[in-house]
Amino acid sequence: MTALPSDIEIAQSAKLEPIVQIASKIGLTEDDLEFYGKYKAKISLDAIKRVRGRARGKLIYTTAITATPAGEGKTCTAVGITQALGKLGKNVIACLREPSLGPTFGIKGGAAGGGYSQVVPMEDINLHFTGDIHAIGSAHNLLAAMVENHIKHGNELGIDPTRIIWRRTMDINDRQLRQIVVGLGGSANGVPCESGFDITAASEIMAILCLTDGINDLKERLGNILVGYTYDRRPVYARDLKAVGAMAVLLKDAIKPNLVQTLEGQPVFVHGGPFANIAHGNNSVMATMTALGLADYVVTEGGFAADLGAEKFFDIVCPQYGLQPDVVILVATIRALNHHGGVPRDKLSETNLEALRSGCANLRKHIENIRQYGLPLVVAINRFPTDTDEEIEVVREVCAELGVKAPVSDVVARGGAGGIELAEAVLEVLESESAELRPVYDKSMTLEQKIEALATRVYGAEGVAYSVEAKRALDEIRAAGGGDLPVCVAKTQLSLSDDPALRGAPTGWTLTVRDARPAFGAGFVVVLTGKIMTMPGLPKRPAAEAVDIDESLKITGLF
Numbered sequence: 001m002t003a004l005p006s007d008i009e010i011a012q013s014a015k016l017e018p019i020v021q022i023a024s025k026i027g028l029t030e031d032d033l034e035f036y037g038k039y040k041a042k043i044s045l046d047a048i049k050r051v052r053g054r055a056r057g058k059l060i061y062t063t064a065i066t067a068t069p070a071g072e073g074k075t076c077t078a079v080g081i082t083q084a085l086g087k088l089g090k091n092v093i094a095c096l097r098e099p100s101l102g103p104t105f106g107i108k109g110g111a112a113g114g115g116y117s118q119v120v121p122m123e124d125i126n127l128h129f130t131g132d133i134h135a136i137g138s139a140h141n142l143l144a145a146m147v148e149n150h151i152k153h154g155n156e157l158g159i160d161p162t163r164i165i166w167r168r169t170m171d172i173n174d175r176q177l178r179q180i181v182v183g184l185g186g187s188a189n190g191v192p193c194e195s196g197f198d199i200t201a202a203s204e205i206m207a208i209l210c211l212t213d214g215i216n217d218l219k220e221r222l223g224n225i226l227v228g229y230t231y232d233r234r235p236v237y238a239r240d241l242k243a244v245g246a247m248a249v250l251l252k253d254a255i256k257p258n259l260v261q262t263l264e265g266q267p268v269f270v271h272g273g274p275f276a277n278i279a280h281g282n283n284s285v286m287a288t289m290t291a292l293g294l295a296d297y298v299v300t301e302g303g304f305a306a307d308l309g310a311e312k313f314f315d316i317v318c319p320q321y322g323l324q325p326d327v328v329i330l331v332a333t334i335r336a337l338n339h340h341g342g343v344p345r346d347k348l349s350e351t352n353l354e355a356l357r358s359g360c361a362n363l364r365k366h367i368e369n370i371r372q373y374g375l376p377l378v379v380a381i382n383r384f385p386t387d388t389d390e391e392i393e394v395v396r397e398v399c400a401e402l403g404v405k406a407p408v409s410d411v412v413a414r415g416g417a418g419g420i421e422l423a424e425a426v427l428e429v430l431e432s433e434s435a436e437l438r439p440v441y442d443k444s445m446t447l448e449q450k451i452e453a454l455a456t457r458v459y460g461a462e463g464v465a466y467s468v469e470a471k472r473a474l475d476e477i478r479a480a481g482g483g484d485l486p487v488c489v490a491k492t493q494l495s496l497s498d499d500p501a502l503r504g505a506p507t508g509w510t511l512t513v514r515d516a517r518p519a520f521g522a523g524f525v526v527v528l529t530g531k532i533m534t535m536p537g538l539p540k541r542p543a544a545e546a547v548d549i550d551e552s553l554k555i556t557g558l559f
Helices: 007-013 019-024 045-051 074-087 122-126 132-152 204-211 215-223 244-250 285-294 306-321 334-340 353-372 389-401 411-432 447-459 468-479
Strands: 033-035 041-043 058-064 092-096 117-120 159-164 168-170 180-182 193-195 197-199 226-230 235-237 258-262 267-270 297-301 327-332 377-382 463-466 487-490 510-519 524-529
Touching: 007 117, 007 122, 019 033, 019 041, 019 258, 045 285, 058 074, 058 306, 058 353, 074 092, 074 117, 074 258, 074 297, 074 327, 074 377, 074 411, 092 285, 117 122, 117 411, 132 159, 132 168, 132 204, 132 226, 132 244, 159 193, 204 215, 215 244, 267 285, 285 297, 285 306, 306 327, 306 353, 306 447, 306 487, 327 353, 327 411, 334 353, 334 389, 353 377, 353 389, 353 447, 377 389, 377 411, 447 463, 447 468, 447 487, 447 510, 463 468, 468 510, 468 524
Parallel strands: 058 297, 058 327, 092 267, 092 297, 168 197, 327 377, 463 510, 487 524
Antiparallel strands: 033 041, 041 258, 117 258, 159 226, 180 193, 226 235, 258 267, 510 524
């Protein structure tokens, strides 16, 4: 068995097409682009406006079963089927999220696909790219500075320094900054108060960027950001601090989707990067809706498993814009199913059919969840070199019992050619089945009813328990007018439950809600469960240790 070159070696050996040629494949001209070198460009707002109102293409949504800590290839599958559809002569665009520097230098080492199923230029996408995430962090921290500057210079609004809820943000995993005290050193340095840092992917401004449909909507959403409360408990918004215009200026380029390409020359919009375990986990609405006006098929993906990114797309994103997937791809791997069957991490590649059958409970639950949303699906078995035909047949049998197609995807090793079976199965389902999205909860339900619906119907919990802090926070959100908003649950990605140690499809457990945060600009309420953190930490051996650059500026160590 010949080992594949590393992801970065494959990416660096690829011959890229000039981005203007990629744009021409979807009817965009040089005048529609704002160039960032030869191989990256932003789509102008004029071009985006021009394609609005066109007939929409078919939306193919890619999600996954609950993965192992190593990840199982959901982005690879999304890129791979895009390449496969291209080989079949289809007009297709992929829409993906921008990688955060936190995972790039932490656990993942990059998030632009893998093997021969990648988006390029891989190094640029995984590092600073076109600066969108930095712009979001700057806008976020500008607002934090303006809040405390207002207090320092007379506090006309009467903001209570102990009730500021707007924290700070940065795009690197740094657990030391989760909880901090600012304003120390005397009155010249401001007023002492508690604060903290979230990773930029969890910023409400990241969510706003991904959910807005234009500059005017962006400014309205920014103005609706709740930053804290006055001494007499009145809410204070970003618009009260006259911060909206400056924040919007910082985001004027970041709002535009970025155009790049797959290894095989299909167009890809990479825009926005919210995590699905602590935010809403999907690329920008502007990118997806623009793509739907330019292509017959649009492939997108949501972060982590179907109980996270997909749930939030179905319950938060789609209802706002009348979107719905036409088909869902649910990615599964043998090693992830072995993990859910109780196999230790160092033995996941060994054949263990009993554990595999037990682990398929997780696959069954995700299939059940997608179907309750009224959506047709295909299971993509993302093949690893150690998978045996016998193991694959076990998964196929489980899917056949449930009436679901389960083609094998070999896109990492073979690129688009390895995704033809998957692409043909997806096209067949698109022809034979129709979608009718049914969100799990509706606007009229209370915040607690929405949380309970997700806990019991999607995660498999028996019920919900609330901390004193969570109850108080939900009451304050209601009092500020947020009672009818959807909920964005922050939850571990390693389990259907809120406990990362519970594998498979756990039952008999209770979802613990420890806090809640208003995100009025984004249009949802963030619900913090279990021990989830909005600022991750680096692992014992961070991926950053392997990253290097030589005199010719060639980068190594990204994977």
